[in-house]
Amino acid sequence: MEAVIQRVEKQIQDILAANPEHFLVEIKVKPTNNIKVFIDGDNGIGIDDLVKYNRALYKELEEAALFPEGDFSLEVSSAGLGEPLKMHRQYVKNLNRFVEVTQLEGQKTEGQLTAVDETGIVVEETVGKGKKAEVVKHTIAFSDIKSTQIQIKF
Missing domain, CATH: 3.30.300.70 (RimP-like superfamily, N-terminal)
Known part of the structure; x- marks a missing residue:
C-alpha cells in the first residue's frame, strides 16, 4: 500500500x-x-x-x-473541521480560532490559537470568570502534541 x-x-x-x-x-x-x-x-x-x-x-x-x-x-x-490538524499550514490557517490540544502525556489545553512558528504554537486559555478572569498563555512544542482539534464556539 x-x-x-x-x-x-x-x-x-x-x-x-x-x-x-x-x-x-x-x-x-x-x-x-x-x-x-x-x-x-x-x-x-x-x-x-x-x-x-x-x-x-x-x-x-x-x-x-x-x-x-x-x-x-x-x-x-x-480536511474538514472534525479532523485533527496535521500540518503546519493548517495551524497557520486556523490562527485565532479556538482549539483543543491533547499533548502526548494526555494533558488537554483549550483556548485560542494565537501564534504559530516552526517549533510550536501558543494557546491562550481564559481561566476564571468575570473580573477575576485571567488569560494564561501555553506554549506547546509540535513534538509534544498528540492531536489538535478545532473547537466550534457559538
Whole structure:
C-alpha cells in the first residue's frame, strides 16, 4: 500500500501545483482499494475545486493502471473541521480560532490559537470568570502534541 500512497501523492501534488494555495493533508488507502485524499487551502477550499481535483486524479489513476482490474474508488475531500490538524499550514490557517490540544502525556489545553512558528504554537486559555478572569498563555512544542482539534464556539 505504501507504493500506492506514494504514487497517488506524486500525482495529486502535480495536480495541486497549478494552485499553490491548496495543499495535500493526507492520503488513506483501504485494502479494498478505496483511496481517500484530503486537501485543504490557505483560505479554505471549495467544492468545485474538489470535484476538479477528483476528476483529474481519477483520470490519471486509470491511465497509470495502478489497479489493473480497475477496481478502485476515489474520494477527494477537504480536511474538514472534525479532523485533527496535521500540518503546519493548517495551524497557520486556523490562527485565532479556538482549539483543543491533547499533548502526548494526555494533558488537554483549550483556548485560542494565537501564534504559530516552526517549533510550536501558543494557546491562550481564559481561566476564571468575570473580573477575576485571567488569560494564561501555553506554549506547546509540535513534538509534544498528540492531536489538535478545532473547537466550534457559538
